């Protein structure tokens with residue numbers, strides 16, 4: 570009897586989300602195009618006091634990942650990486666409260682709250698007390714909130730920007746808290762786990778209060794039904810090939826989030842970490858390109874919306890990648906580790922006040938403090 574009941578429930582669950590359609594990305598001809606002179610013009614343009622804040626995080630993206638991509642990738646824009654064109658560039662330290670080598674949970678908490686915590690902690694301080702996450706802070710200040718990743722929504726980085734947990738591994742609690750928080754735009758890689766682990770209340774919230782879309786090419790069509798409902802959309806997972814899906818989905822998010830009080834959006838390109846652990850340099854390079862296309866999408870939004878601040882950084886380095894010489898025969902020989910390292914990461918910033926980051930090393934908590942100040946206005 571129990572088995573039959575479980576089967577019926579599964580069918581109901583599958584049926585109720587079938588409206589989401591099949592999972593597929595933007596078509597290849599649907600790309601982001603930008604020229605070097607576009608980039609120059611946008612970067613050197615006049616910016617207004619920021620109302621919108623875009624934070625792009627390359628998980629595990631080290632300084633030398635960017636160098637290697639500039640040297641070895643043929644899939645970057647014809648003038649090179651958009652990132653390299655950004656005037657205000659500096660570095661950030663990444664260590665966590667309890668280790669010189671952080672994990673994504675502690676570093677994302679630092680970037681989200683401005684407070685150092687222990688590895689594994691999500692949006693809580695060293696005593697386990699809830700901190701105000703950047704999503705909460707933004708909402709408190711009347712801004713819309715977007716959380717976007719090309720891995721699972723309940724991964725450490727998106728989680729620490731939104732919810733609280735003593736462990737990054739409590740995925741079930743984290744996903745329920747996510748649905749409950751109702752970010753205005755929430756995107757990640759599709760995973761049954763999300764739907765199968767919702768409590769009754771959160772399942773009701775998702776079914777009745779969200780617009781849900783599995784196909785990124787259908788985001789605009791689905792979202793048009795209601796401009797104010799929270800939107801959950803599923804995008805392509807990071808892959809060993811560069812993709813426009815994160816960039817196009819982010820572009821959609823910027824337009825959806827745009828409103829008189831502004832927005833905060835965190836966008837994570839996750840592959841630079843995963844391919845770092847696997848010592849797969851081509852995968853890392855593809856992930857830098859995927860991120861760089863998203864930076865292009867952000868700059869194109871800033872062209873029309875100069876009251877926007879863009880910060881691009883990383884939570885830590887993964888793989889101990891050495892500086893490329895340009896003569897490597899096997900790119901995977903650049904790796905010196907399969908874990909995270911304590912190396913400083915890059916910070917790129919565009920928008921009013923962004924010269925703060927130029928030519929200096931800040932702590933990752935300073936990035937959060939800078940963003941909070943911009944949100945406060």
Ligand SMILES: [Zn+2]
Pocket residue numbers: 629673842843846887909
């Ligand atoms: Zn990692």
